[in-house]
Amino acid sequence: MAEQPGNRGSGGVQFLGDGLHREVLQVVELRGGERVAGAVRLRRVVVEQHSHSLHVCAIRLNVCVELSRCIHSHDLPIVQAPPERGQRTVTSTQSQPAQSAIRTRPSAQVLIIGAGINGIATFRDLALQGVDVVIVDKGDYVSGASAASSHMIHGGVRYLENGEFRLVKESVEERNGLLKIAPHYVKPLKTTVPIFSTFSGVLAAPLRFLTHKQGKHQERGALLIKVGLSLYDSFSRDGGSVPRHEFRGARESLAQLPRLNPGLKYTATYYDAAMHDPERLALDVLRDGLDAGPHARSANYTEAIGMDADGVRLRDVVTGEEFSVAADVVVNTSGPWTDLTNAALGQASEFMGGTKGSHIVVDHPELLAATGGREIFFEHSDGRIVLIYPLKDRVLIGTTDLEHDMTQPIRCTEAEIDYFFDLVSHVFPDITVDRSDIVFRFAGVRPLPRHDDEQPGFVSRDYRIESRPLGARPGTLLSLVGGKWTTFRALAENLGGDILTLLGMPRSVSTVGLPIGGGRDFPVTDDALQVWLAANGDEVGRPRAARLLARYGTRAVQVIEHLTAGPDAPLEYAPDYTRREIEYLAATESVVRLIDVLLRRTSIAFVGGASSALLEELADVVAPVLGWDGARRAAEVGLAASILREVHGVDLAPIGQEAHATA
Template sequence: MSTENTPVDAQTRADVQSILDRPSAQVLIIGAGINGIGTFRDLALQGVDVVLVERGDYASGASSASSHMIHGGVRYLENGEFRLVKESVQERNRLMKLAPHYVKPLPTTIPIFSTFSGIVSAPLRFLTHKQGKPKERGAALIKLGLTGYDSFSRDGGTVPRHRFVGHKKTMQKFPKLRPDVKYTATYYDAAVENPERLALDLVQDALATGSHARTANYVEAIGADGDGVLLRDTLTGRTFTVTADVVVNTTGPWTDETNRALGEATQWMGGTKGSHIVLDNQELFDACAGGEVFFENNDGRIVLIYPLNGRVLVGTTDLEADVNEPSVCTEEEVDYFFALVKHVFPTIHVGREQIVYRYAGIRPLPGHGDTAPGFVSRDYRIEQTPFAKSTKTKQLSLVGGKWTTFRALSEHLANDTLALLGKTRTVQTTELQIGGGKGYPTTASGQSQWVKRHADALGEARMRDLFQRYGTKAAEVAEFLASSEGDAPLASLPHYSTGEIAYMATREHTVHLADMVLRRTIVAFVGGLTQPVFDELASVTASALGWSDARLADERALAVETLRFLHGIELEAAAPATAPARNAEKATAASAA
């Protein structure tokens, strides 16, 4: 969605002003997806004078369209990407320790319907990277792959080894599975329950290092200007230039487009579209037995079905896509998902009335020619190119990357940037906990004790809600709430309060109403964005940010169109009548009667 026509009745934002006050830096990072944010944090920790800009909201592009998985990529073994698998499983294990408030272990089960299928075709796919005729993988091949996966996965007992069970035990645990299932194989990966909030934690970690780290969302790079980058604040339309010794392009699928805007033609990217739907289906939720069901469809696409935040996430597709077109989950893809669910759970009804949310995005994959989408490398590389006509400024561009490896990738990209600056690393991130993961108690008893210790002002029930949403940063949120006048539960959403929405609006770089409903909260994702909830969130956000009536009307309209077009959520843009207006309407109606 474009932000060309966004409201302009606000003064220059503090985030933008901090850049305007000092429009130069050692490093300018363009693109605040998870990899740009991770690199920003890493460089900030090294004391580098670094600026991060993003044309949309933080983690609102490709990073917002993930499968919510932190995984090693067991199928990448068949692609021969052993380095990536090893790094991925190590980072998966690491993130469960560094961000335990959002990254949780997830048992993953593969239903298997044959014993030896794929033994011949899989090696051919490995050698040629062509899809060929789809062939289901049998137990022998999956056993071989998971044994190799375990060899990469072991890390002090972080996750158990995989296990195989036969038909009888499978049906006892998964009674809704297809009755012709012969075996199931279960291994462990991890889920990231709220990826956008994890990204925000990284942003806040960077800013906490000092004034040498500055960032602004809704600021886009529109061209080169001497040794600097010409930027535009999409909220006000104001343009300004920031000079830097090193420019880092982390715009994901849009890397080539960004480079063209900066005057350098590249053709590195070739991402594919992935789509997902979120279902409110208790029977399907229960059928997953607390874990992900994962398999490869007969067209070679990976399929996942798993319970998440009280709903069921179903994905994903792998289609060629144009980065200049909005990514939407189509009705054809919905039909495809329903067929997949029926393929595994034939007796469970799924229908469009159960869809509470849908989304799609383009993976930041490299160009792949005639290589089948499933075999396109998920690994990353860093390219150095000239920056425009400058003889001073250097440029790096990231090609590829995924959620799971963002910390290791950011370390690599930061190291390359430090080398260009003639600097060396002073702080390691391998054991550095993230945001609300700092001091996070990992046992149930430890979590209960933490809540009790911090519950004085708000009470245990309220503190428990905050702890679940923010991890140990809940203490900071609670302090804000305790000092807020008139903090009260929302009428439409009592697990949130007016003060908490004000905290997210004023402390977490909220610019648009869509930021609040889509990324600061997960209300839309879980199907909780009813009209009353939307109206109340809009009103409280507007009050916290000092929006005029005209600005609020524009924000509501923009959010409603975004929700409808990209996520299949239908709401009314018009604000509800105020109480005096409703009373006047009633009086008029009564007198007319």
């Protein structure tokens, strides 16, 4: 609930009304004896209707907002006070068209709450079966835990020592499948493991396997890694999707990667898969579901806030309007927020015990070259498996595995950054990375099951489905516990199967081998690529067509049609994109906030391309498409800047000092 003056007990505020003027003030207030910095003052523009005119007045609201307490980017402080009687709040954007389709017919067989990758994949699976299904999320699509991945589709070789053989087998099979059905976003990834001992860890490994406790740390040596990778290869026998692993001695290893720590004894090299645009892959999965027909409906920025006699109570996060949706089956796929969502529905649970994982993205050409174009995947001095990964001409470094309280902010901390610098020096001792190299940071909480005294690294990465009656009305509440990016298709098939059983419906479509979005008819050979470029590249030029194909898969055909339908020009501050391309994304991909464009429809912020001038330029392009007035436009620029600064550590370059990054 939005906190009103005099009500100091609320934990934050949730939504922004259109027509708000937002001023961030450096002030300090007291709340419950605690000093709170970063209050936000907002001006709500209110209109009184007179006979033939509108009288505009401003009401100033002082609201204490704790930026540091916000859970994720879509939970940043955004406020709308309820209109007083006889007044209405000025809005420049009415309810989303997608949301209107739900309001017009406020019922469905299935309502999915939580549009991360597993919720979206379940939505697609059900939509393809002809199920009347709705999916909502309180933020943007894939803006929660799914936005904080290591950008990998991997078999989970390290899960073998936990004894999770079923999960590893499924993960390897799904990785191999995604290389085929989503080749536009999932690519083979050569991975090298530096090894500093031969026999270390051989005796400790069985104890870890049996007890899931670390004990005194012993490094995993070459023999143990060899056994693990041999077993890993055994799960990959499907016609050679990826090569089998190889071991090399120190001399050959250092000849290939000369900047590696000269103290190593061996390297092991195997293949997993890279996912260079996870958010865009998720949007493709969503679009597949929506394309199944009008029985499939979705809305972002739509929060489940409770239950009533009419169904699940939903709130439009932008306007504050509320409505109910009745469903026979309610599916909670809100990841680490699952218990909080269940509590809102009157079904308290204690299923979740997620751990926080953080990453940084650095612009460091020396480190990028040192990786040799491959992922460096290794055990750090504390036993944690970490990675250094070249991505989009930057280097991704991660990750941590820390217990986390979901009532606290999810941020990459300074201590974690120091940890990342230390791990780089562990394998590349003559390369220095410092804070000036960081262009982006992010953190998320893995949706792991409650695990009490089990150490984070040993908590199962597998998933399960909890079922109970809805309670307030007839129906079933299903809660997804666990789940990871790699297995989203298989998970959705299993969860979808349970839902079909509840509905008494047969499965009519299998998603095994079914191409996803722009992966359909994607040219995977050089000859096929040249044929595609010859057919689609004349009007925009073949180099540009090739970039669009990499960015959107074969859905680039629709993008090109839009680009060539009118005058176009590159963005001044992100010239790899054009104005009509951004217009297309805003018009067709459920953009609600300016930050959606920066973080999830493009990779501009991820590679360090955000600047004050770019935010202004993007707002100029997006505002007419979405019907924003001047106040809404200004609010969106301010909100985007706040999220980039507070959540992702991005200090925007002032106008005149912009960096032109390629995303």
